[in-house]
Amino acid sequence: MAKIGLKRIRVFVALIAFISLFLTFLGIQAGGISHVSNFFLHLQLLPALLKFTVSFSLIAIISFLCILLLNFVFGRFYCSTICPLGVLQDLIWRTGSLFRKKKSRRFNYQPSSKRILRYGLLLVTLIFWISGSLFLINLLDPYSSFGKISVAIFRPAFIWLNNQLAFILENFNVFSVAPIDLKWLPANVLIVSVALFLLIVVLSLWRGRLFCNTLCPAGALMGIFAEKSLFRIYFNEAACNQCRKCERKCKAECIDPVSKTIDPGRCVLCFNCLDSCDRDGIKYGLVRKSKEVVVSEETHDIGKRSFLLSLGAAMVSLPLLGKKSFSQNNQHPGFVPTASDNPVTPPGSQSYEHFTSACVACYLCVSACPTHVIVPSFFDYGLKGFMQPKLDYHASFCNFECTRCGEVCPTSAILPLALEQKKTTQIGIAHFMPESCVVVVNGTDCGACSEHCPTKAVEMVPYGSLRIPKVNPDICIGCGACEYACPTSPYKAIYVESNVGHKTALRLETLPADEEKPKDGATEEFPF
Numbered sequence: 001m002a003k004i005g006l007k008r009i010r011v012f013v014a015l016i017a018f019i020s021l022f023l024t025f026l027g028i029q030a031g032g033i034s035h036v037s038n039f040f041l042h043l044q045l046l047p048a049l050l051k052f053t054v055s056f057s058l059i060a061i062i063s064f065l066c067i068l069l070l071n072f073v074f075g076r077f078y079c080s081t082i083c084p085l086g087v088l089q090d091l092i093w094r095t096g097s098l099f100r101k102k103k104s105r106r107f108n109y110q111p112s113s114k115r116i117l118r119y120g121l122l123l124v125t126l127i128f129w130i131s132g133s134l135f136l137i138n139l140l141d142p143y144s145s146f147g148k149i150s151v152a153i154f155r156p157a158f159i160w161l162n163n164q165l166a167f168i169l170e171n172f173n174v175f176s177v178a179p180i181d182l183k184w185l186p187a188n189v190l191i192v193s194v195a196l197f198l199l200i201v202v203l204s205l206w207r208g209r210l211f212c213n214t215l216c217p218a219g220a221l222m223g224i225f226a227e228k229s230l231f232r233i234y235f236n237e238a239a240c241n242q243c244r245k246c247e248r249k250c251k252a253e254c255i256d257p258v259s260k261t262i263d264p265g266r267c268v269l270c271f272n273c274l275d276s277c278d279r280d281g282i283k284y285g286l287v288r289k290s291k292e293v294v295v296s297e298e299t300h301d302i303g304k305r306s307f308l309l310s311l312g313a314a315m316v317s318l319p320l321l322g323k324k325s326f327s328q329n330n331q332h333p334g335f336v337p338t339a340s341d342n343p344v345t346p347p348g349s350q351s352y353e354h355f356t357s358a359c360v361a362c363y364l365c366v367s368a369c370p371t372h373v374i375v376p377s378f379f380d381y382g383l384k385g386f387m388q389p390k391l392d393y394h395a396s397f398c399n400f401e402c403t404r405c406g407e408v409c410p411t412s413a414i415l416p417l418a419l420e421q422k423k424t425t426q427i428g429i430a431h432f433m434p435e436s437c438v439v440v441v442n443g444t445d446c447g448a449c450s451e452h453c454p455t456k457a458v459e460m461v462p463y464g465s466l467r468i469p470k471v472n473p474d475i476c477i478g479c480g481a482c483e484y485a486c487p488t489s490p491y492k493a494i495y496v497e498s499n500v501g502h503k504t505a506l507r508l509e510t511l512p513a514d515e516e517k518p519k520d521g522a523t524e525e526f527p528f
Contacts, residue, residue: 006284007271010081016040018087024408025150026158027180027367041410043067043082044143045218047360050134054358055412071225075232078222079212079268085142085200086212086268088149092204093251106248107208109256112263114214122220133384138361142216143410145196147362148387152185152193155367181372183395189376189387208251213266223265233267233274233284235260240281246273255282343380343390344478344498347398347425348406348414351501356385358413365389365405365414371396373480374405391427393480393496398427400454400479423455426505428478428496430458430471436493439468449482449494456508458482458494469494474506 020037051060079086097105125136159182166177203210212219247255254266342352349355373396406416450458457476460467478496486492
């Protein structure tokens with residue numbers, strides 16, 4: 001295949017993957033976008049691994065193993081084609097190059113001195129994961145980082161532009177563009193996401209793919225397999241005149257034209273070097289031992305020796321890193337007075353443990369949720385669940401007729417539920433605090449909680465000449481409609497206490513015949 005064809009194919013696939021995933025995080029699912037994005041979601045390396053560990057998905061483990069196998073055969077193709085954060089870095093570099101002088105756009109070869117850092121971070125990430133914490137994966141995984149950046153920065157910008165366009169068109173009596181409610185993420189989550197984006201921008205403008213070859217755990221894992229890849233980029237020594245054009249185009253800074261060596265563990269297969277050489281002095285193909293070129297064995301041995309020693313030390317220290325070391329008190333005095341130590345997790349997440357063991361905090365569910373009840377947390381789950389989403393009933397409620405979060409989750413942290421199954425999935429139970437209720441305190445009628453309960457678990461019972469809420473925990477599903485509707489402040493008179501393990505609620509029609517049924521409009525449809 002002509003060398004120019006390799007780059008064109010790479011760019012074509014990368015743009016399809018990036019655009020489809022980017023539009024999905026923006027909340028755009030028109031046409032066949034969702035089908036294309038779902039395909040590339042299945043190919044995200046660490047999410048596929050996590051999905052297999054929690055759901056034993058055959059598709060997930062096949063995807064994970066295939067990516068590693070293809071990395072061993074062809075090199076790190078994933079980083080320049082399938083990884084959305086990798087493509088974002090390329091776009092940042094290309095945009096920055098438009099404002100630079102030609103000489104400052106060049107890359108220079110850098111010895112693989114970051115090997116210890118790269119594999120050390122991979123090791124620490126592995127230790128955290130084994131001990132029950134996804135802290136580093138949630139912070140450094142490229143797919144997770146791309147999701148945070150897209151939802152925290154690009155989605156609000158898109159919504160603002162959409163609303164501006166809708167406002168302009170309305171002045172001309174054109175209503176084809178509907179305005180969208182803009183919901184900002186919590187300030188602490190926004191700060192971390194913006195800081196992460198600025199880090200990516202700085203590293204990309206400074207040294208190209210430096211993030212991929214120092215901080216990225218997926219890149220480090222694939223680099224191990226790519227170091228001995230069968231196909232790789234190599235020098236054609238007979239044709240090379242050491243013009244250094246390939247070195248200046250290498251965004252991974254892994255080409256040394258002086259010694260005519262290339263580090264395949266760092267090469268991300270962008271094929272820019274092939275495109276730059278007009279003498280056919282650098283090629284991509286099956287490497288025989290006679291033409292295999294690597295970085296000095298001393299550098300490799302030091303890196304591998306350090307990695308193995310660190311691995312041994314980590315295995316010895318693993319018993320000291322129990323899951324409890326990552327936990328913390330999650331109660332927040334001054335907010336909703338709940339006795340629960342844990343946030344409410346989305347329906348389909350099965351349990352606190354299942355959710356925190358699989359969620360990479362990509363915020364695809366946050367973007368997809370139509371009521372915006374799913375919001376990012378910060379340390380609500382402790383260090384182990386850093387920035388993972390939760391249900392915030394101050395912000396909204398879980399729609400009785402919606403299963404969207406389980407449909408989009410790429411790791412099976414939220415499993416897909418059939419609608420009828422979701423309607424009986426009990427993620428928490430409402431608790432009534434009469435001392436905070438306006439009926440008791442002010443002596444006035446209310447009933448907002450009962451009116452908005454989709455299962456009629458909250459019914460109104462006599463309270464003197466008035467009526468007061470009463471919760472039936474058997475049919476409550478913890479959707480938070482009652483809590484969201486409650487007008488009291490700052491404490492809610494009714495709140496949802498999360499179920500650490502999700503349960504199945506009874507349906508209203510399956511209650512015993514002698515049990516009192518709600519008398520205040522049990523057939524009323526969910527009003528909002």
